[in-house]
Structure formats: structure tokens, C-alpha cells
Amino acid sequence: MENTVLPPEVIVNDTTLRDGEQSPGVAFKGEEKVQIAQALYKAGVDIIEVGIPAMGMAEQASIQQVRQALPEASLMVWCRMKHSDLDACVSLDVDWINISVPASRQHRLHKLNITLPEMLDKMTVLIRTACKKGFKVSIGLEDASRAEHWELVKIAEHASKAGALCLRYADTLGILDPFTTFENISRLVAHTDMQVEAHPHNDLGLATANAIAAIAAGAKAINTTVMGLGERAGNAPLEEVSVALSVLNKGNTSINLKALPGLCSLINRCSGIETPAQKSIVGDKVFTHESGIHVDGLLKHQDNYQSFAPSLIGRHHQLVLGKHSGWHSLSTQLHHMGISIDRHHHQPMLAALTQWSETHKRIPTEKDIRELYSQVVCEGLSCL
Numbered sequence: 001m002e003n004t005v006l007p008p009e010v011i012v013n014d015t016t017l018r019d020g021e022q023s024p025g026v027a028f029k030g031e032e033k034v035q036i037a038q039a040l041y042k043a044g045v046d047i048i049e050v051g052i053p054a055m056g057m058a059e060q061a062s063i064q065q066v067r068q069a070l071p072e073a074s075l076m077v078w079c080r081m082k083h084s085d086l087d088a089c090v091s092l093d094v095d096w097i098n099i100s101v102p103a104s105r106q107h108r109l110h111k112l113n114i115t116l117p118e119m120l121d122k123m124t125v126l127i128r129t130a131c132k133k134g135f136k137v138s139i140g141l142e143d144a145s146r147a148e149h150w151e152l153v154k155i156a157e158h159a160s161k162a163g164a165l166c167l168r169y170a171d172t173l174g175i176l177d178p179f180t181t182f183e184n185i186s187r188l189v190a191h192t193d194m195q196v197e198a199h200p201h202n203d204l205g206l207a208t209a210n211a212i213a214a215i216a217a218g219a220k221a222i223n224t225t226v227m228g229l230g231e232r233a234g235n236a237p238l239e240e241v242s243v244a245l246s247v248l249n250k251g252n253t254s255i256n257l258k259a260l261p262g263l264c265s266l267i268n269r270c271s272g273i274e275t276p277a278q279k280s281i282v283g284d285k286v287f288t289h290e291s292g293i294h295v296d297g298l299l300k301h302q303d304n305y306q307s308f309a310p311s312l313i314g315r316h317h318q319l320v321l322g323k324h325s326g327w328h329s330l331s332t333q334l335h336h337m338g339i340s341i342d343r344h345h346h347q348p349m350l351a352a353l354t355q356w357s358e359t360h361k362r363i364p365t366e367k368d369i370r371e372l373y374s375q376v377v378c379e380g381l382s383c384l
Helices: 030-043 057-069 083-087 105-112 116-132 149-162 178-190 207-216 238-247 257-271 292-300 327-336 343-360 366-377
Strands: 011-014 047-051 074-079 096-102 136-142 166-170 195-199 221-224
Touching: 011 195, 011 238, 030 047, 030 057, 030 257, 047 057, 057 074, 083 116, 096 105, 096 116, 105 116, 116 136, 116 149, 136 149, 149 166, 149 178, 166 178, 178 195, 178 207, 195 207, 207 221, 207 238, 221 238, 238 257, 327 343, 327 366, 343 366
Parallel strands: 011 047, 011 221, 047 074, 074 096, 096 136, 136 166, 166 195, 195 221
Antiparallel strands: none
């Protein structure tokens, strides 16, 4: 028998309520944060990053509301490398604190004006303080993708000795490709016993691919946001990463994939951002087929033109008519509508459908199709 390598177990740490809310123009109300957190928890997210306590009393109140609504959930908050940020977390009853540190020389020199030894000393004290207060600590390696490998190893060594449990490798500017991601994460995993978590950004449209590469390289956890919300081009989308890991057999998550469409709809309502129709996984048109060749193939066998069954996420195929429809798809649609049509009307009907599509630039409704049928077959008379 061949040895089957089982895909790794992957921890999903979703940061929709922290990094996702940093999308320009996005602002969640307290009750919306609770709704979103409940939906994330119900969908199977392992850790929910709920906010930034240092933002003030209102943010702290919303974090407390989430805790009250989800007493068993694993909650994380985000902190700068400041004692005052830690102090703001003490009364919030969260499980994890992510302390963000400048991993790259660029950020140390031009953001905080601090040397590496100074940063390591300060980070060590903060980790020990947080651990004494009962928190589990993650160290966020901000701008890790522009840091030297030896710098990351040095930070990891000090963080581990101080009691931190997790390293968040942040591709803060979204500059990595999957090949470099795999190389960088592999090297870091080889030099630390800490759990490595990948935090991809999507500036080059590679966040999902980089997330999969990071898991393949040995990262145990991945940061996501629903619908890829986040700064600039956003983060790795929860729906893309979790479905891709499953379909490609690259990792097992606790995510209930059938919950994803509803979760994304909730985020749309709360963020005010609409989902593009062809957005992978959850867009309205991603399981909608018009092309005659594709429809014919799907009618013969659905695996001819699907990468995974839409039922995996609780959806289904939709066959629609348009400019690129062939006679097979048109006749199938008419049959479902209870309409029969003579063979000599085939081409006139397809020509009329093409002209209609070019004029209206949308998917025709059943009413539209019946009107076209009347015009072509009944020569303007109402025969339906």
C-alpha cells in the first residue's frame, strides 16, 4: 500500500474585526461586531481577532460585548509595543494578545527610530508582562517580508524565551509571491519551535496563493478576513483560503464551508461593500453559465466545467441565456418554461437573443425570453 500523506490541520485566525475594519470607509457598530463575531464562531473560525483596545472606551466596550456573546470563543486583540496598550487589555477577558513589532530595518529606523537590540529588550519585557497577566502572546512580525532572515530568527529566539507562543509572519505590503513565501516560511519554521502564522496582504492579488504556500511550508495558522477586507487591496479572503485548502487537499480547517455565502452576505451589509458578481466562491455569477460550449458540457456531465461542486458551499449551478448561448442551452431553457419551438425558428430565436443581449447588457429574465419568443415565433402576436 502507498503511504498517504494527510493534509495538515490549519488554524484559522480571522481578523475581519480588526484588520478588515481598517478598510477605508468601513466602520462596524458595536452590535454589528457582535453579529459578525457570532457568525465567524458559528462558521468554525478558531481564533477571532476582535479589535484594538488602545483605540478607546468604545472599542473596549465592543470587545466586551463580543466576549459576553461568545464566552467560549478564543479571542485575540492587537497591541502596539507599548505598556499602555497592554494595560488597556487587562479588563477585557480575551485569550490572546498580538504584540506588533517592527521586523524590518525599514520600519525600525523610519517608523519607530529604534535599534534591533532596543526593540528586543522592549519586546521581551512586554511579553513577560503579558504572560504574567494571563494572556497567551503572539508576536506580529510587521513587514517580515522585507526583513532579513537572521533578523526574524533573532526576534523568534527572544520571543520564545520570553514566553510568546506564536509568530505572525506579516507580508505587510503584499509583495511576496508563492515561491518566495514558501522559501521564507520554510526557513523560519526550521529555526523556531513557535507556531508560525501567515498574514498575507493582497496588493498583487496573490494573498490566497501565498496563504496556501505558507501552509505547505509549515505554517500552522493563517490570518484571513471575510471578503478579503483590509488595508489597500485587503487580506487573504477567508472564503477563498478555506475552500482552496479543502478542494486542493492542502489543509484541513474547522470552517463550515456551507456557512461562507451567508457570512459574506453579512459582511456586505455591515461594511457597505458589494460583492463583485464574479468574485471567486461567493460572487453571483461564479456558478452561472451562458456559453453554449460550457452549457452543453455541463448538461452532459457537470465535472466537464466545474473545479468543485457548488454544493460544497451550499450553492448550485445556474444556466442562463445570452449572446453566447447555443441551441442546446436555449432549447433546454424553453423546455423548462413549457415552450416548444420548431426547428426553423432556432436561428431566428438565437439571433434575436444576441441582439437583445447586446442592447440590454444583462441576463434575460423568463419574462424577457417569453417576449422574444412571441416576437420571433408569433410575429408580434400574443400567443403565450
